[in-house]
Amino acid sequence: MEQDYVVDIENLTIRFNLASEKISDLKEYFIKLIRRELMFQEFLALQDVNLKVKRGESWGLIGVNGSGKSTLLKSTCGILKPYKGSIRINGNIAPLIELGAGFDYNMTARENIFLNGTVLGHSRKFMQEHFDEIVDFAELHQFLDVPIKNFSSGMQARLGFAIATMVRPDILVVDEILSVGDYQFQQKCYGRMREMLQGGTTLLYVSHDIDSVRELCNHAIWLEKGRVRKSGLVDEVCDEYMQVNR
Template identity: 65%
Template sequence: MSDYIININNASVRFNKASENITGLKEYIIKLVKDELMFQEFFALKDINFKVKRGESWGLIGNNGSGKSTLLKLISGILKPYQGTITISGQISPLIELGAGFDPELTARENIYLNGALLGYSRKFIHSNFNKIVDFAELQDFLDIPIKNFSSGMSARLGFAIATVEKPDILIVDEVLAVGDIGFQQKCKAKMEELLSGGTTLLFVSHSIEQVKELCQYAIWLDKGEIKAMGNISEVSSAYLSSV
């Protein structure tokens, strides 16, 4: 078995960006039918080479729009590379976008089963761990309220509780903890440290460099879709902070 749980080779992600301003669906369809739509290539990630060993913790740092979330979506399988290869060896629990995997019209109780199924948990597993999820999320009084009525912090708490109810091989956390209160952030930090000590691999994005340094051994600095530096967290974060 390879030591590497994540292996990315020469991966690029390309999007097509409209080169003119289209104000409505009708105009878009007319231009599409007439073959008048003009697009400009935009590379969100360019020639990424990145290997992660089992049990390592990596922080992704960089300015907004640098490609951090795109890289996490690539690793999670949400996006496919335009070029290059991605090899993942293990189960992923991604917390990438607030509310992802939740149906806003369903209650918290129903969404626990729905989100759990999307993460690959059986109904029996969710049922046997239901109270554990609810207790961690601290949402005992809100189980039968639709998710659309939840605050962003409540949604983040529920998503984190479901994603970490069982030790994943890879845990991906992208800024979702920033919406929670300080007490819950500390609770999540303690949970991530527990998972790391048990061998889970962590990929973590936060605008708080101090938070990244507390949790991660290593860092990858992205800038305009390219790797600017990667390696020891102290060295990479110092270089990044000096640049900004």
């Protein structure tokens, strides 16, 4: 991989095995497993996807539901392993892929800040130093000692984004998480992402809001049924996508 490429994906194929029959309970599942009677249907969520991202670029991933956008992000973050092809990453990743990922719902917001910090590889001392910054950005001062299970989806998004972006990662991965927040907080998050981009952070961004893709990204990749339909400059890709999906 060239030094400037922080993400280098070649001929990526991701395969899932879908059960071809309905199994009513766990006991039946294990009986069929032992007897080798389980039947699966192969599903290729991604097929021969290529993506090369240079340091500091911002890429929007667009496509209808089920096109493979989230699968591509999860593969990039190492959550899903390639069935075929390769993924090479040069830098650290801050993932914001699923709402509530990394949270313990029975713990308070205060406790979850330190828990998430540990997951991201930060020391308790480091999290204490950045604690006020996280709380100020999330605007959740009065809810610090409330369990996460009592938070709305928007409040969870606030906390998750604040933790993930308290430092400037090499690669920021965002998958639709901001769509659950209110307008003012969305704009606040977009502002922080723009600051990060100006500082050299690379962005991989999934959204159905094409206007936000145009605003934040300089490149885009359009996925359709697990394959790349078009990739390149953001306006060219988004214009063609909108013509097809009016």
